Amino acid sequence: MTNEQTIIRNRELERQVFERTQDLNKTLEELEQKNRELEIETALEKVRSSALAMKEPADMVNVCNVISDQLQLLGVKDIRNVQTAIINEQKVTYFNYQYFAAYKEGVIEETDFNKHPTVLAMVEEMKKSANSSFSGCMENIELNTFREWRKQNNQFPDPILDEVDSAHYYFYSIGLGIRINDLQTSAKRRARYIQTVSQCVYFSLPQIHRY
Numbered sequence: 443m444t445n446e447q448t449i450i451r452n453r454e455l456e457r458q459v460f461e462r463t464q465d466l467n468k469t470l471e472e473l474e475q476k477n478r479e480l481e482i483e484t485a486l487e488k489v490r491s492s493a494l495a496m497k498e499p500a501d502m503v504n505v506c507n508v509i510s511d512q513l514q515l516l517g518v519k520d521i522r523n524v525q526t527a528i529i530n531e532q533k534v535t536y537f538n539y540q541y542f543a544a545y546k547e548g549v550i551e552e553t554d555f556n557k558h559p560t561v562l563a564m565v566e567e568m569k570k571s572a573n574s575s576f577s578g579c580m581e582n583i584e585l586n587t588f589r590e591w592r593k594q595n596n597q598f599p600d601p602i603l604d605e606v607d608s609a610h611y612y613f614y615s616i617g618l619g620i621r622i623n624d625l626q627t628s629a630k631r632r633a634r635y636i637q638t639v640s641q642c643v644y645f646s647l648p649q650i651h652r653y
Contacts, residue, residue: 485512503548
């Protein structure tokens, strides 16, 4: 075999190795994507199961706990809390069923929503549509006023919030006109809640991972 033939043969071998490596990398990427989808679906099934197991409104705290745990397993870090807020327009308040991951505490609070601009903006957005969403980031003066608002309303103490420079938030509507007992007595509302909570977990992942 001449030198020229050897060179041609070696180049052909290199080409074949490159193509096979590309195919292998593509296969590995596809397997990684499928594994990720399975992880997400497993997390969603646990969320759905916890929602189906609700027997009273206070059980929404446990659903929030499960969502928080599953988001952490999916790689979401620094979760402050997960909450379900049921708005009462007549009283200008909302019942807040929430789980604080850092303290491993479940909390239920009734909160005035018209005394902080960001909270009011969230409520107004949630009232627009059954498919509304509201997200953003509080920093500087906005974050400071939010801290003070929480303290003035005697909300659950959160010393970690006092130390951070920013707080990102993501809210999704679970439907219009929901009352506290609806999730217990209405099969339709319950199904909507389960569906929406699952969607919230799924669609919030890409947003949360941006930060």
